[in-house]
Amino acid sequence: MDSTSTPGTSTANGTHAKAWREGSKPEVGNWREKSGLAQMLKGGVIMDVVTPDQAKIAEDAGAVSVMALERVPSDIRRDGGVARMSDPDLIDGIINAVSIPVMAKARIGHFVEAQVLEALGVDYCDESEVLTPADKAYHINKWEFKMPFVCGATNLGEALRRIGEGAAMIRTKGEAGTGDIVNAVTHAREVLGEIRKIQHMDEQELMTEAKNLGAPFDLVLEVHRTGKLPVVNFAAGGIATPADAALMMQIGVEGVFVGSGIFKSENPPMMADAIVRATTHYNDPDMLAEISRGLGDAMAGLEASKLPDDQRLEKRGW
């Protein structure tokens, strides 16, 4: 075996990364390092935090990473207006407060916000529908960054388009800031169901399927061959209890983002701790019963299906 081979290039997206490196632009980032950090987050909980103190609470509770924000999604929803990247001072404060990786959000298509986040030393950029989109047609070209990106998706075509643009991690979108799990379930089932379908297709059918999904053909081939997304896939948008987290894990995602669900609950440290434990022991109902006891009230929910169309964040992204 050739020990100097580059295993990252054995995947279709590794090939994209290689082509990018060998193209006219200088090498930026390394696919295995970028997608590898997401591998390290698997089985974990990524928590939204708005202050250094909250970041400490999240780290103490066992979060694998924190998302540094000015407002959690439920407050963005309540306040309305244009939601933008967070203040660099806030992000610095959170980076300095914890030793775990820190993520931050940029608006869809706003590559300068992403450049700023990279300059601040943010470990992962979430190009997020929770913020107000900056571009109505195009997402950020994520190959241009050394900082890895996570992007939201509601179905497999959207997930593979984002990966084709260089996303090193995917999260299903759900409906952020509602505490209603229904869209997270719908999106995860959509992505995983389409993967199962492609896995069992005849090879002859794959090009038409790629056309129908609007997805890069080589990534469709890779999904057919491996039966999984080329990157780590978490769930987000509506997780508010330990049982919600375990539900998403049993459906087949590899970890969870919890936004408003922790710091909008009655007892954030206890809820954070319980969701971490439930994400590890997601398949053990006796443990889950113990974990779910005495947590106080979960966040107040907002039924996702009652939201007017213009307030559905899941619709943002192309």
Added chain:
Amino acid sequence: MVETPSVSRQNSGEADEISQLKIGVLALQGDFIEHIHMFRKLGIEAVEVRKPSQLAGLDGLVIPGGESTTIVKLINMFGFAAELHAFVDRGGALWGTCAGMIVIARELTDPYPEPLGLMDICVSRNWFGRQVDSFEDQFEFNGIEGGPFLAVFIRAPVVESVGDGVDVIARLADGKPVAVRSGNRLATAFHPELTDDSRVHEYFVAMVKEGATVR
């Protein structure tokens, strides 16, 4: 991936011994599945370990890459600490990769988290910096043949100092130790499980086999 035939499977008698080995991978958080796939490709039985009771009957245990603060917290929360000490004391082989190296250290240069003290090494977390400072490197690995080993460092730690009886088996060009061994304990600052090169896994299997023979 091209599978390298394991050196230790060259005759059928040894193949029988190998087939009886059982290696656990601590599956509380992190990239445990990549380790399990690597061992299974080598023909070794590998299982996820989520509860202390699942350590019974194992010949070796891997603590994988992940977030060290999270893994330490879950180890303590689910009552693993004393059981892990007992496992190593009775001759079970132990390997920590990246976060796993931090977890098993005697001492950290950070105040947090509190490591388990399963190996006499002092470790610095996130030594190279943040994610944008992650990198790959190639170096020789003492005890592993076949040329330099490609290593992936992701927000990686390094070994600052080692106690008596701990051998440094791989270093970066600047001399920083990134793989160390002491008897039945192995620690690597990088992630062999993220590459197609199974030589460090084979090295650990040989350690596990030695331990199983001693017992």
